[in-house]
Amino acid sequence: MVDLVVRSRRVVTPEGERAAAVLVAEGRITAVLPYDADAGAAEDVDLGDTALLPGLVDTHVHVNEPGRTEWEGFATATRAAAAGGVTTIVDMPLNSLPPTVTGEALKIKQVAATGQCHVDVGFWGGAIPGNAADLPGLHAAGVFGFKAFLADSGVPEFPPVDADQLATAMNAVDALFVVHAEDPDHLRDAASSPAYADFLASRPEGAEHAAVATAIAVARAAGRRVHILHLSAATALPLIAQARAEGVRVTAETCPHYLTLDAAGIPDGATEFKCCPPIRDTANADRLWEALADGLITCVVSDHSPCTPDLKRQDTGDFAAAWGGIASVQLGLPVIWTAARDRGHTLADVVKWMARRPADLVGLRNKGRITPGADADLVAFEPDTEFVVDAHALHHKNPVTPYAGKRLRGVVRTTWLRGRTVTGDRAGGKFLSIDEEN
Structure with missing residues (x-):
């Protein structure tokens, strides 16, 4: 019995874009047939020329609940995700209170999220100084791996690790480690200033370069997988390429803001653009696009990291005092599609970067692809429809975004989660675990 068939002349499958009918039963894709196939489904949706994509997978989302739910929460973050075509998120272990650094903290977070998730949700654990003994239990409880900071995280309850502490963590559990790679010895205190250039100068490319080298060296010695989070500095790309050529299991991601925003265009006091590592110049972005196209950078994720408007210090425009984070889980698809199309890339490329490869990173083989x-x-x-971003129309909790007022191309019309339309009224998401059969 087929519950649903969705037809489109532009279905993006792993083999490319084609006209097809996608058959669904009991939440799974059962077949991908010719566009005009007789499916006998209870519900038959014909999209015509509107494209059909797999749900995106965003493995870098800060939901912040519990503890800082005024910044963001599971209901609002997952509603925003669904509105942006994201059907799976993996939640970062900070900035919630408590951070997800013990098995008990994971249970607390899952209790807080229960009944609130409009998309499927997985969880990262955290590696901090002194919690190596907790990591095997957390991994057995289903976290997809462990995040570590090599520089100050911005919150005191999630301190950074040095190279020796990262090695201790890696040797404690055979898991994927995802690393915020900035070297504190290369960072400078940012002076109070509304000028973005002053903030940018405090976090130079060399800080990322040195920290990527450290993460790779530790992973090589421990024989572990390491993933470089939100890569901003293109100067670190040769390090990653060389390590991969030597057999080190290292991958890297980047984010829409690093690919599409330009440091030179950030106005004074526009603290909605502040993030760490920082947005750099257009030449740097061009090199990130090249690395994405050739597979050196494997995926594009949001690093959705919102806060309350007061913490962005828009009253003073002081970049040094403002919280560093960009809220974009709802906008990643049109932001990337707008820029990718102009660079000659296809919808299939965007799906590879934002759906299939993030799913593969965390082992979710049944996510991020349209296949039986x-x-x-x-x-x-709708890839050709344009719109202007209205921050107050977004679903994340606090309407602050650097994309406000920007004209983008590509509108999500409908999102299905395991064959059911996501309306924002019914929280039908489930928790995902690394030990599931995928």
Whole structure:
């Protein structure tokens, strides 16, 4: 019995874009047939020329609940994700209170999230000084791996690790480690200033370069997988390429803001653009695009990291005092599609970067692809429709975004999670675990 068929002349499959009918039963894709196939489904949706994409997978989202729910929460973050075509998120272990650094903290977070998730949710654990003994239990409880900072995280309850502490953590558990790679010895205290150039100078490319080298060296010695989070500095790309050529299991991601925003265009006092590592110049972004196209950078994720408007210090425009984080989980798809199309890339490229490869990173083989056996996470997407970003129309909790007023291309019309339309009224998401059968 087929519950649903969704037809489109532009279905993006792992083999490319084609006209097809996608059949769904009991939440899974059962077949991908010719566009006009007789499916006998209870519900038959014909999208015509509207594209059908797999649900995106965003492995870098800060939900912040519990503890800092005024910044963001599971209900608002996952509603925003679904509105942006994201059907799976993996939540970072900070900035919630408590951070997800013990098994008990994971349970507390899951209790807080229960009944609130509009998309499927997985969890990262955290590696901090002194918690190596907790990591095997956390991994057994289903976290997808462990995040570590090599520089100050911005919150005192999640301190950074040095190279020796990272090695201790890696040797404690055979898991994926995802690393915020900035070297504190290369960072400078930012002077109070509304000038973005002053903030940018405090976090130079050399800080990322040195920290990527440290993460790779530790992973090589421990024989572990390491993933470089939110890569901003293109100067670190040769280090990653060389390490991979030598057999080190290292991957890297970047974010929409590093690919599409330009340091030279950030106005004085526009603290909504502050993030760490920082947005750099257009030449740097060009090199990130090249690395993405050739597979050196494997995926694009949001690093959705919102806060309350007062913490952005928009009253003073002081970059040094403002919280560093960009809220973009709802906008990643149109932001990247707008820029990718102008650079000659296809929807299939965007799906590879934002759906299939992030799913593969964390071992979710039934996510991020339109193929028989995969979860029926689907997105109806109008790639040629333009819109202007209205921050107050976004679903994340606090309407602050550097994309406000920007004209983008690509509108999500419908999102299905395991074959059911996500309306924002019914929280139908489930928790995902690394030990699931995928």
